[in-house]
Amino acid sequence: MGGVEEISWQEVGSLIFLIFLLFLAKLNLVPLVLFPFLLIPPSKFTHKRTYPFLLAVTVLLLLVEVAGWNIIASTHIDALLSNGADPTAQVLYLLGHPLTFLLTVIRDFLTNGWTYFQGWINGYGYYYWTPPQIVSFLFLLSLGSVLLADSTPEQANRKFRIVLILMFVASYLATVVSLYVSFTPVSSDQVLGVQGRYFIPLALLLFLTLSSFSWRRKIPTPSTRWVTLFLSLTLSLNILGIYLSFHVPCGTTFYQTGLCYRPLFRDFPSEVRPSLPISKETALIQEFQVTCNGFAELRVLLAPSVPGDQGSTHFVLQDPVSGQTLVDTSLANDQIATEDWYPLHFDPDWHSAGKQYILTASGTNTLSDQGLRFIYTPQSEFDLGNLHENGQLLQEDMVLQYGCATGLRKLWLTGKP
Numbered sequence: 001m002g003g004v005e006e007i008s009w010q011e012v013g014s015l016i017f018l019i020f021l022l023f024l025a026k027l028n029l030v031p032l033v034l035f036p037f038l039l040i041p042p043s044k045f046t047h048k049r050t051y052p053f054l055l056a057v058t059v060l061l062l063l064v065e066v067a068g069w070n071i072i073a074s075t076h077i078d079a080l081l082s083n084g085a086d087p088t089a090q091v092l093y094l095l096g097h098p099l100t101f102l103l104t105v106i107r108d109f110l111t112n113g114w115t116y117f118q119g120w121i122n123g124y125g126y127y128y129w130t131p132p133q134i135v136s137f138l139f140l141l142s143l144g145s146v147l148l149a150d151s152t153p154e155q156a157n158r159k160f161r162i163v164l165i166l167m168f169v170a171s172y173l174a175t176v177v178s179l180y181v182s183f184t185p186v187s188s189d190q191v192l193g194v195q196g197r198y199f200i201p202l203a204l205l206l207f208l209t210l211s212s213f214s215w216r217r218k219i220p221t222p223s224t225r226w227v228t229l230f231l232s233l234t235l236s237l238n239i240l241g242i243y244l245s246f247h248v249p250c251g252t253t254f255y256q257t258g259l260c261y262r263p264l265f266r267d268f269p270s271e272v273r274p275s276l277p278i279s280k281e282t283a284l285i286q287e288f289q290v291t292c293n294g295f296a297e298l299r300v301l302l303a304p305s306v307p308g309d310q311g312s313t314h315f316v317l318q319d320p321v322s323g324q325t326l327v328d329t330s331l332a333n334d335q336i337a338t339e340d341w342y343p344l345h346f347d348p349d350w351h352s353a354g355k356q357y358i359l360t361a362s363g364t365n366t367l368s369d370q371g372l373r374f375i376y377t378p379q380s381e382f383d384l385g386n387l388h389e390n391g392q393l394l395q396e397d398m399v400l401q402y403g404c405a406t407g408l409r410k411l412w413l414t415g416k417p
Helices: 009-022 027-039 050-074 087-096 098-121 133-148 158-183 196-211 214-218 224-247 407-414
Strands: 260-262 284-289 295-303 312-319 324-332 340-349 356-363 373-377 387-389 392-394 400-404
Touching: 009 027, 009 050, 027 050, 027 158, 027 196, 087 098, 087 158, 098 133, 098 158, 098 196, 133 196, 133 224, 158 196, 284 400, 295 356, 312 340, 324 340, 340 400
Parallel strands: none
Antiparallel strands: 260 400, 284 356, 284 387, 295 340, 295 373, 295 400, 312 324, 312 356, 387 392
């Protein structure tokens, strides 16, 4: 862009306030603080002491807000760690294997970049809900219209574009590194926990770069009415989705065809543990109460057995009041290769709200070290009923979710809302 005007003390004060606010944001946005120092040369400051003062205050804020806060937070981090993460050991690994980690970052981007892009466009976080695909389409139309709109009075210079791109790369790396250190097992060849929503503020850097090129002037500029229409529809559908998600039970199913799954959860605590292998010597009985009508699926989180297990696991799902058996099936243990959800499907029970159901799991293995394993958790979200292991009442619950046919699925199946 054009040359930077001289920076007065008043403008330095405003800049310091903005830096203060920036350091209150997530850790991956910290690299953005380099913007003023890369774009504004020291000669543009009206007083010689102004630039050193700005630099000193920035460092002080960095130490207090970012470093200080993370030191305080790290004193309680052990209870929050999951996936076998160890920040200290991970940092030492990064320092000793920088090229290996760089390859991990590149591989992660090539493998999951499209997923991150989809989450950035259309997702509410924690993979709870995804608005309908029409929202993605309208958002992309809005974005394209804004990019083509002639809203930049003058061309951005090459230095400005390079700085924008460098800031995006630095912030992307900060996002990945922070999650690799705090959430990923030591020396892992993949990065865990990255979600598209983390890049929402960062994507602006790339689109500011795109909007500054002269090629846009060769493309017909869209009417501001179209831009307003696309943005209004996108925002309205997202706000409606937020309302349905947080204030209407199973409300999100009114704009998607999937089932309504309960309970919802964010992350598992460190107290999560696998059960004993399910064999002839180990049987589980989990009681749970359903809060929605249209109960049509139960899915449980299973961990695989040892290699070569030729046994099977038997599932029985019953309504103890009516005596009805909803599911009576067996699963070959070698069908579960990784920890994953295993669904049990059946005809919807349109009067399931408030009912108590019982899931029984048993195995055919005679060896105690063979058999699928369920996941236990003390989280309150899963406290749906009692869990018995070989007749003994446990203080934990099985990690499971029940799915109800509501919203659009119910309309399709019954013709009634």
